[in-house]
Amino acid sequence: MKKLIKNGVIVTATDTYEADVLIDHQVIMAIGHNLDEADCEIVDAKGCYIFPGGIDPHTHLDMPFGGTVTKDDFETGTVAAAFGGTTTIIDFCLTNKGEPLQKAIDRWHEKSSGKASIDYSFHLMVSEINNDVLAELPNVIEKEGITSFKVFMAYKNVFQSDDATLYRTLLEAKKLGALVMVHAENGDVIEYLVEQALAEGNTDPIYHALTRPPEIEGEATGRAAQLTQLADSQLYVVHVSCAQAVEKIIEARKKGANVYGETCPQYLVLDQTDLEKPNFEGAKYVWSPPLREKWHQDVLWQALKNGDLQTLGSDQCSFDFKGQKELGKDDFTKIPNGGPIIEDRFSILFSEGVVKNRISLNQFVDLTSTKAAKLFGLYPKKGTIAVGGDADLVIFDPNQERTISADTHHMAVDYNAFEGMTIKGEPVSVLSRGEFVVKEKQFVGKAGHGEYIKRAKHNEPYQLKKALPTNS
Numbered sequence: 001m002k003k004l005i006k007n008g009v010i011v012t013a014t015d016t017y018e019a020d021v022l023i024d025h026q027v028i029m030a031i032g033h034n035l036d037e038a039d040c041e042i043v044d045a046k047g048c049y050i051f052p053g054g055i056d057p058h059t060h061l062d063m064p065f066g067g068t069v070t071k072d073d074f075e076t077g078t079v080a081a082a083f084g085g086t087t088t089i090i091d092f093c094l095t096n097k098g099e100p101l102q103k104a105i106d107r108w109h110e111k112s113s114g115k116a117s118i119d120y121s122f123h124l125m126v127s128e129i130n131n132d133v134l135a136e137l138p139n140v141i142e143k144e145g146i147t148s149f150k151v152f153m154a155y156k157n158v159f160q161s162d163d164a165t166l167y168r169t170l171l172e173a174k175k176l177g178a179l180v181m182v183h184a185e186n187g188d189v190i191e192y193l194v195e196q197a198l199a200e201g202n203t204d205p206i207y208h209a210l211t212r213p214p215e216i217e218g219e220a221t222g223r224a225a226q227l228t229q230l231a232d233s234q235l236y237v238v239h240v241s242c243a244q245a246v247e248k249i250i251e252a253r254k255k256g257a258n259v260y261g262e263t264c265p266q267y268l269v270l271d272q273t274d275l276e277k278p279n280f281e282g283a284k285y286v287w288s289p290p291l292r293e294k295w296h297q298d299v300l301w302q303a304l305k306n307g308d309l310q311t312l313g314s315d316q317c318s319f320d321f322k323g324q325k326e327l328g329k330d331d332f333t334k335i336p337n338g339g340p341i342i343e344d345r346f347s348i349l350f351s352e353g354v355v356k357n358r359i360s361l362n363q364f365v366d367l368t369s370t371k372a373a374k375l376f377g378l379y380p381k382k383g384t385i386a387v388g389g390d391a392d393l394v395i396f397d398p399n400q401e402r403t404i405s406a407d408t409h410h411m412a413v414d415y416n417a418f419e420g421m422t423i424k425g426e427p428v429s430v431l432s433r434g435e436f437v438v439k440e441k442q443f444v445g446k447a448g449h450g451e452y453i454k455r456a457k458h459n460e461p462y463q464l465k466k467a468l469p470t471n472s
Contacts, residue, residue: 008045053087058313116450145454218244
């Protein structure tokens with residue numbers, strides 16, 4: 001049945017206006033006033049904004065790490081994402097050296113098939129470059145529609161690649177039309193600092209931050225940016241947490257380099273003192289890069305406002321405090337890295353950004369949806385409100401307040417990193433391809449509704465199917 005959303009205020013990355021939205025056959029059929037209401041389910045959005053569905057470009061669902069597996073899989077993770085206003089995620093597919101890339105991709109399809117309640121796609125980790133990998137990459141793009149490759153500069157002896165691998169990946173991405181993503185921290189120096197800390201008997205969670213200082217993130221970011229310029233390629237720096245990394249991104253962009261940056265809500269509202277909480281509570285805040293001293297937050301907010309950082313990811317990677325984070329009770333290096341962020345990404349940016357006048361309403365949409373869609377080959381299928389695009393929509397009440405808590409969140413994990421934080425603005429109803437996933441704050445979606453999306457190449461538009469007539 002067709003749906004007609006009435007009386008709301010449409011907000012895109014460029015425009016804010018009052019209009020109604022007609023939905024049919026999973027797409028937006030018309031936008032305007034006095035649209036034909038015949039045979040439509042009427043949805044009243046009075047007093048609410050209508051946003052494009054959020055796109056979270058950085059998630060880790062059902063991911064093995066540190067001898068355990070993330071608590072949220074593609075079922076619980078996408079339900080939580082939907083409650084938070086996100087209608088598309090791009091998850092990271094981890095590979096193993098010496099193993100065909102397709103085998104890793106197949107493994108991620110198995111993890112996600114029939115479980116997701118919203119649409120999803122994959123990034124692909126590249127840990128080595130050899131003739132076998134080079135032969136597979138074109139097929140990864142053409143067959144799987146995976147047009148972004150991630151290289152780790154950290155996690156020595158686990159995920160870390162050398163500079164030659166990063167440089168050759170950048171060269172290949174330039175040729176194939178892919179976007180290279182980096183986790184930018186100097187893993188070799190971190191390894192030395194960690195060994196030194198443990199040798200001195202320093203095992204508490206705070207040492208996770210102290211052995212990964214911001215200078216190390218800044219150095220790796222600058223190195224990756226310079227290699228990108230040398231290769232004349234394109235780079236996306238994930239989870240930027242500090243002033244030193246922002247500085248290197250700004251410097252590269254001023255030189256004309258195709259370098260983009262993502263930050264995450266945890267770096268905007270939490271700080272290094274959280275890792276100092278007593279009774280091992282600091283372990284809840286162990287992720288990489290670590291939380292920084294509070295003054296870095298002002299730099300990140302300014303970078304979002306100025307366009308020096310372009311997207312907001314969650315870096316969702318949830319582990320229970322009890323039984324999982326506790327693996328590192330006597331050794332901070334054994335605390336599984338990651339936090340539960342996917343559900344609160346959207347609302348925290350609205351509450352802390354828009355409500356507090358740090359960013360505009362249109363910038364909010366660009367940061368949570370539009371820019372990610374453009375960078376990762378989803379636009380205009382996703383990331384905007386336009387005729388022919390998917391009817392991924394969030395009906396958002398800017399005046400509702402809620403207090404974030406593990407008691408009420410929808411993630412499977414046993415704590416919330418933002419526990420007790422009061423925020424203003426909340427998704428009321430969320431639609432994925434024209435179907436309600438959340439309706440009046442109740443989950444009405446189903447596992448398996450979400451579709452895997454083969455994305456377009458970097459900086460190329462997603463080719464939309466021709467919209468069907470409304471009387472079809």
